[in-house]
Amino acid sequence: MKIITTxxxxxxxxxxxxxxxAYVKNPKAPVIPPPPAxxxxxxxxxxxxxxxxxxxxxxxxxxxxxxxxxxxxxxNEYVGIQGSYGIFATNSEHHEFDxxxxxxxxxxxxxxAPYVMGGGGYATNSFEEWNWFVGGGLEARLPEVNCLGIFAxxxxxxxxxxxxxxxxxxxxxxxx
Numbered sequence: 001m002k003i004i005t006t007x008x009x010x011x012x013x014x015x016x017x018x019x020x021x022a023y024v025k026n027p028k029a030p031v032i033p034p035p036p037a038x039x040x041x042x043x044x045x046x047x048x049x050x051x052x053x054x055x056x057x058x059x060x061x062x063x064x065x066x067x068x069x070x071x072x073x074x075x076n077e078y079v080g081i082q083g084s085y086g087i088f089a090t091n092s093e094h095h096e097f098d099x100x101x102x103x104x105x106x107x108x109x110x111x112x113a114p115y116v117m118g119g120g121g122y123a124t125n126s127f128e129e130w131n132w133f134v135g136g137g138l139e140a141r142l143p144e145v146n147c148l149g150i151f152a153x154x155x156x157x158x159x160x161x162x163x164x165x166x167x168x169x170x171x172x173x174x175x176x
Contacts, residue, residue: 038110039108039111039143039147041141041143041149042077042108042113042141043076044074044075044076045073045074045175046071046175047071047072047175047176048070048071048176049069049071049149049151049171049173050067050070051069051070051171051172052066052169052170052171053065053066053068053167053170054168055088055090055096055167056166057163057164058163058164062090064089064094066094067087068084068085068086069085070082070084070085071083071084074102077104078103078105079102081099081101082098082100082102082119084097084100085097090125093125094125096123096167097122098119098120098121098133099120102116103116104139111140111141111142112138112141113140114137115136117133117135117136117137118133118134119133120133121133123159123163129160130159130160131157131158131159131160131164132158133156133157133158133167134156135155136153136155138153139151139173146174146175147175148172148174149172149174150171151169151170151172152169152170153169155167
């Protein structure tokens, strides 16, 4: 009889051990969402920009301020093309038309993209000549404001007839 009572007690204990709801460590613990994946503002597409700029000639003319517009199209998040027009308050009003290949590296965790650019341009009025340039910059995007971009860059331009100058720009980019 002792054996039957012991087996019955073991069976009852085993049955109650598996009965009931699943074990939860802390039923009132908050559910933690996964961390955000970062911004997705650097995808392919068209962008329009406005900028203020300074032109720093190597020789002959004084430094001058101006501004302009740009349009760029990115084929993917890394490679794009850019066209820009700027006008500067030099002695005879310097106009600069530029076209560039832009290579950027978006850091989506902080919504910033450093970039390099290179291309060619044409300057007119203060002097007329073709030039080519290389430069770089940094762009930050604000996802809360429809991915508004704030950028700053600089490029050194080599002219045909010693019309070398540095162009520094600061502005805004709007995604279309």
